[in-house]
Amino acid sequence: MRALLFNTFFLGFLNSIFSQAIENPLESLKKEREFIYGIDNRRTHLYGNPALIYGIFVGFGFNGNLRFKTGVSGTPFRVISHRQGSKQWQENRLFFITVGEEFDFLIVKRFRLTTYLQGGIGYNYTKNYDLKYLPITTKRTLIIPFETGLKTNYSINHWLRLIIGGGWRFVEPNPSNELSGYYLKFGLNINSKKLWRELKKSDLKVTKKNPY
Numbered sequence: 001m002r003a004l005l006f007n008t009f010f011l012g013f014l015n016s017i018f019s020q021a022i023e024n025p026l027e028s029l030k031k032e033r034e035f036i037y038g039i040d041n042r043r044t045h046l047y048g049n050p051a052l053i054y055g056i057f058v059g060f061g062f063n064g065n066l067r068f069k070t071g072v073s074g075t076p077f078r079v080i081s082h083r084q085g086s087k088q089w090q091e092n093r094l095f096f097i098t099v100g101e102e103f104d105f106l107i108v109k110r111f112r113l114t115t116y117l118q119g120g121i122g123y124n125y126t127k128n129y130d131l132k133y134l135p136i137t138t139k140r141t142l143i144i145p146f147e148t149g150l151k152t153n154y155s156i157n158h159w160l161r162l163i164i165g166g167g168w169r170f171v172e173p174n175p176s177n178e179l180s181g182y183y184l185k186f187g188l189n190i191n192s193k194k195l196w197r198e199l200k201k202s203d204l205k206v207t208k209k210n211p212y
Helices: 002-021 192-209
Strands: 033-039 042-046 049-062 066-074 079-082 089-108 111-129 135-157 160-172 181-190
Touching: 049 079, 049 089, 066 111, 089 135, 111 160, 135 181
Parallel strands: none
Antiparallel strands: 033 049, 042 049, 042 181, 049 066, 066 089, 079 089, 089 111, 111 135, 135 160, 160 181
16 A cells, blocks of 8 residues: 555656656747757767767757757768778768757756757768778768767756767668667757856956956
């Protein structure tokens, strides 16, 4: 009986929290819109080697929890792959444009859970070399990547957030699907608009205290 009462109370407690915390994206679209921009780097493995996919984006945000963005991603530094059973090795550089969406679907005090969905299209520029480092062939291969994942945010203050997350990248068509794999995100999100307001307030306070 005690266990039943405890479970009932606990489930009711969670429901009271999450029913207030879960956000509705349709309602967010009706709220204030703002221009957003930023960096979208992802750590991953490509052809069995650790790699970093660099990315930048611009877009629009709604209500502080819904973001639509477009950008450019790629690996400007070469990624090496060795073909099994071959005396050649391959240099790869990926470049693709992206369109994506992020939504903070759960907000509890300083914590947020965010869904991440992004698609793109571009090319993998490759060069094949022999063992003497002499280029043999050069080509480009179509890549159509789709990324989905989940990340958590912790608001350190009103303009700075800590972000940790990850997900999976699907790449088509064949043979580009060998680029499919996991990705991880670690970093800080800085709201430059709120930071600028904070700096202006600080300057104003200093000016009032020291008018000359």
